[in-house]
Amino acid sequence: MADGSKRKLQVYFNVHLVSDATGETLNAVMRAACAQFENVMPLEHNYYLVRSPRQLDRVLQEIDSAPGIVWFTISDDALRTKLENHCRSKGHPVLPILDSSVNMLSRHLGLPASERTAAQHSLNEEYFERMEAINYTLAHDDGAGTDNLRNADVILVGVSRTSKTPTCVYLANRGVKAANVPLVPGVPPPKQLLELDGKRPLVVALKVSPDRLVQIRQQRLLSLNETALSSYADDDQVKAEIAKANRLFAQQKWRTLDVSRRSVEETAAAILNLLREES
Structure with missing residues (x-):
């Protein structure tokens, strides 16, 4: 002992x-x-x-x-x-x-x-490109600015609490214009996202296991001092939400990444690799 x-x-x-x-x-x-x-x-x-x-x-x-x-x-x-x-x-x-x-x-x-x-x-071209990417990313966080999605380098799609925002901010600091679109139960994805075609912008769907997502959401509720039962972290509701998201990913033929056990840095590195493959 x-x-x-x-x-x-x-x-x-x-x-x-x-x-x-x-x-x-x-x-x-x-x-x-x-x-x-x-x-x-x-x-x-x-x-x-x-x-x-x-x-x-x-x-x-x-x-x-x-x-x-x-x-x-x-x-x-x-x-x-x-x-x-x-x-x-x-x-x-x-x-x-x-x-x-x-x-x-x-x-x-x-x-x-x-x-x-x-x-x-130093204030070179790369610096200003990074600042432009950061400004773009902040203006296209959490489903904002969908009319301008075509100007992104990458768009992250996923259910709530799949680290879309921190991953986008990390990518922006690397000079990547990253937008993110949340999938909200009962709300259809924006048509601007579904109408995209071609290699750019690259759309990456973030997948997560139900058990892991329930754990993350429960921790989120605790941090907000929310003790009441909520469908947000309910096992069956989460499984249904993820299943619906996965069907959309397959239908749209988006590239996917499983972020169940990835850090933000690891997810961003994988996305950078995907961008290099598509370039």
Whole structure:
């Protein structure tokens, strides 16, 4: 029993994320790394847009007051050196998380790396395409803007609580104009959706198992403090709703994805693959 209790204990540790930009890369790496360990809970300390010695001095004080590991993405050589030397002198594990990848790419290309701060966020054509995709996606969420569905890159269709909206937002951040249309019991799908033909926009139907959907909907009702019985999470009603949706998917010959056990990131990655196949 004692051994089982020990295995369930959460392991807490400080992690300091220091960036001269928005810190998106650091956060993504931190989440991916921590996901490889069970029962670990990082205590995040985030320091973004650190671009001057004075800003870095404040960061170093914070690190010293809560020792832990330090991950950073800083382009300026003087600031990098100061951060690394300080951490090593104090015994704080420190890692420039992009260095290995950048160095390998530099060797492969035979080119030196740029030292531009936040170079990945420069206002280039790709940036504006991403902003356009985000604006489109927000305007075509949850069945809105059906008259303009033909301008989408992808349209997600599914019953309630199949993660259509978060998946669309994730895709929009990759520059994909994503709309989503919910299938509501008793309400016919919009004719603009059913009249689409051709490869673009790509329509992807999100399938889910009845057991999984009941579980998700019950959790949703609990989060809303809704304790009364509801057909929204009733086993038989959910099965009937899913069966009707699946018949529509087959009739329309839409591409389908089973999202019963997929994360939003996994669903989005699969959709990106489908888009590449259709291009």
